[in-house]
Amino acid sequence: MDLDAYAAEHDREWRRLAELTRRYRLGADEADELIALYQRVATHLSVVRSRSPDPVLVARLSQLVLAARARLAGRSGFSWAAVGRFFSTGFPLAVYRAWPWWTAVGVGFVLVAGFLMYWTAGHPETAEALIGEDAAAEAFEARFVGYYSEYSAPSFAFQLWTHNAWIAARCLASGILVLPVFYLLWQNALNIGVTGGVLAAYDRTDVFFSMITPHGLLELTGIFVAAGVGLRIGWAWIAPPPDLTRGQAVARAGRSGVLVAVGLVGLFAVAGLIEAFVTPAAVPTGIRVGIGVLAWLGFLGYVCYFGRRAATATREPVRA
Template identity: 40%
Template sequence: MDIDAFVATHQYSWARLGDLTERARKLKQMSPHELDELVGLYQRTGSHLAHARVAYGGDEAIVGRLTFLVAEAHGILYAQRETDVRRAVTRFLVVTFPAATWSIRRFILVSALLTLVPWLVFQVWIGVSPDAFDLTGDEAVTQAYIDNDFESYYSSQPAQNFASQVFLNNVRVAVLAFAAGILLCVFTVFILAYNGANVGVAGGLFTHVGEWERFWGLILPHGLLEISAVIVAGAAGLRLGWSVIAPGDMTRWDAVTAQGRAVGNVVIGLVIAFAVAGLIEGFVTGRPWPTSLRVGIGVIAFVAFWGWTLVYGKRAAAVLDAEMR
């Protein structure tokens, strides 16, 4: 095909590509049909440009024209994609996640009790009972744990490696607590109670020997946020399990599917909380800084998390309700 025939055959599609590109630039937003058409013409004109460079490379006018059209459309399409991604991420952070968390607030209360009650029971029991203290293990091992092992754990690796390890472990626990809810909540209840009891045992050991301040100084900087996030993940699992126990007017499969999509957003959002908790545990908890500073950082993270998930979550839920009306 000679160059005149090539131009005559494709000039309409090139002109249409130019029109759609200009329209997208002015309106900033296009209908799905127009966007599909723009993508198709962009891809087709890109192949025309490749052909023109090989067959008509000496004709700078046609190659230049097609290069300009493809470059302009490329800029519009990728800018649109980046805008859509930013918009989706922003909406998830300010509406979807906090609203989903607010929707399971009653299950968060249950999850908190399942975690904190065993913690309190074991910490008080071991803290005040010599017999309970002796039952925790060999005296030499227990003393080494109190004197050195518990604290040295937080500085046992380079901070970035330790933070990554903690983050991955916390995400694993959260996903397990969530997924286990499908089994009628039983395993989620066990995971929450077990985690709470473990922390309670550690706290009880330190309390028994009069070093409770050192325990809280090491556990609170990262633990306030970390344990909060685990509690919320457990609440998501409990909500999922409750949809099996009491599906309402829906079939159990439909109820689980619907709740899985809804509370699954909670678990996805918690990844951010676990990342922050991991950074605090890796870069703050084990540092030789004043206890007030380390705990203060933990308190700030704690307040920000609950403000985001519950205080702001109530407002986000209202936004979603208004949109659905």
């Protein structure tokens, strides 16, 4: 092996890796480039060691690889600055980048749930088959409304928080397989559509929307985001960008998935508090719905503002 020719061929990559390793702050593209270069230079080091173990070059590449690994591992210990960067850049940017995916999921979910509600409400025999005669409709309504006040509010909020976070985690983790995400979405759409349709069949539509809207807007948006990002991970495996290998594409999408998973924990905590304390509250419906709408719009505004600002700072367009 011609060591000089090999070093001349890859010297530019080695210098670039050293430059990225020394930088205090990296954009999203630069972080991805750092990972790719780290993998390449580690391969170069292995080649040099096995074919032409020049001690000077081996020492140089070893130092580069170790420094890059330390840069990727990051600093240990808790940092409020890191928390601030997560909520001002990391999480909103990951959600903002994936907006075509979770918006499409949301539209599809609403259409499916709306059709199921329309079908159930328009076919009284379907509602009767599910709950029986008119007398059962009152019991069904009582169970639906009573569900939100059956348990003490603090324990109910915790239960909802963990339940919704678990659904989101399953959507993200199973995204690489695609089909399980659609199954989870179908289960939720079926539950909402049939419940709403049964109540609508007995002229209880106002009860349905007054109870589900305060928390449902934020809660379902979190599910849509998780499902959309999960499907984005699956698509990265199916059709990776031309400039990335399949593994690199999945790794990049997976890193966004981790950021989204952590950020959604907070979103579902807020949604759980609204469902436990606001949804069953003995206040006018307009106030309860208004609180839910404000929380939902606040989340969308947060993602749009901070996500767009972070995308502009990194000069990276939104990618589907």
